[in-house]
Amino acid sequence: MSASSAKSSARSSGKSAAGKSAxxxxxxxxxxxxxxxxxxxxxxxxxxxxxxxxxxxxxxxxEAGVVLYGWEIKAIRAGQVQMTDGYVxxxxxxxxxxxxxxxxxxxxxxxxxxxxxRTKKLLMRKDEIRRLVGKVEQRGFTLVPLNLHYRGGLVKCxxxxxxxxxxxxxxxxxxxxxxxxxxxxxxRHQVSSPGRD
Numbered sequence: 268m269s270a271s272s273a274k275s276s277a278r279s280s281g282k283s284a285a286g287k288s289a290x291x292x293x294x295x296x297x298x299x300x301x302x303x304x305x306x307x308x309x310x311x312x313x314x315x316x317x318x319x320x321x322x323x324x325x326x327x328x329x330e331a332g333v334v335l336y337g338w339e340i341k342a343i344r345a346g347q348v349q350m351t352d353g354y355v356x357x358x359x360x361x362x363x364x365x366x367x368x369x370x371x372x373x374x375x376x377x378x379x380x381x382x383x384x385r386t387k388k389l390l391m392r393k394d395e396i397r398r399l400v401g402k403v404e405q406r407g408f409t410l411v412p413l414n415l416h417y418r419g420g421l422v423k424c425x426x427x428x429x430x431x432x433x434x435x436x437x438x439x440x441x442x443x444x445x446x447x448x449x450x451x452x453x454x455r456h457q458v459s460s461p462g463r464d
Contacts, residue, residue: 313343313415313422316350321440323411323429329399331362332390333415333424338375343422345372348415355389355410355426357400362389364412364424389424402428 319325335343342348353366363386371381391399402408413425432440 311417313417314348314350315414316353316412318351319353319411319413319427319429321432323409323427323431325411325413325427325429326408327428328413329391329395329426329428330418331424331426333364333422334388334390335369335422336379338371338379338381339369340422341375342369342372343415347372350412350415353412355412357396357403357410360393360396360400362391362396362399362410362426363387364389364426367412367415367424389426399428 347370349368349370350366353364356363356365365386366384367387368383369385370383375381399410403410408428408430410426411429413427415422415424417423
């Protein structure tokens with residue numbers, strides 16, 4: 268066996284010509300080797316539209332895909348997304364979400380002109396869209412985005428058929444929320460200062 272063939276066989280087995288194995292990092296990879304690309308968890312939340320649950324009675328929930336550019340995905344992974352004033356509109360039998368703000372990172376490419384409030388198309392099957400359109404037009408429902416989340420490495424948007432709450436319903440929701448908060452304070456105070464006998 269020649270010296271060059273010994274070196275090539277040593278390289279392929281991960282050992283140096285002297286018979287020692289190549290040093291590995293703490294992650295178990297040799298220097299210069301790349302590991303598998305890390306993906307977000309299977310169904311991790313990104314952002315919630317809390318205002319939607321306060322403003323509307325939610326009836327049906329559906330999941331839709333979102334058409335996004337590369338810079339938008341990077342900004343979402345960095346947490347630069349807001350959904351407080353978002354709503355869904357129907358144009359020509361397609362769904363679009365408006366008011367989903369994705370702020371570009373400073374490191375975005377110079378050839379890309381990022382538009383934070385761009386209207387984003389939602390992806391669903393045609394029969395599901397037709398059913399939603401029928402309910403919106405005939406029964407007076409509206410479509411609101413509830414959240415963005417990861418599913419299998421893709422960004423998805425939950426949307427809901429909803430009806431607006433009356434003012435007294437909102438006041439009742441505020442009272443209930445305040446009472447729960449006050450009840451929690453009382454319980455913590457009661458636990459932290461036990462009664463004297």
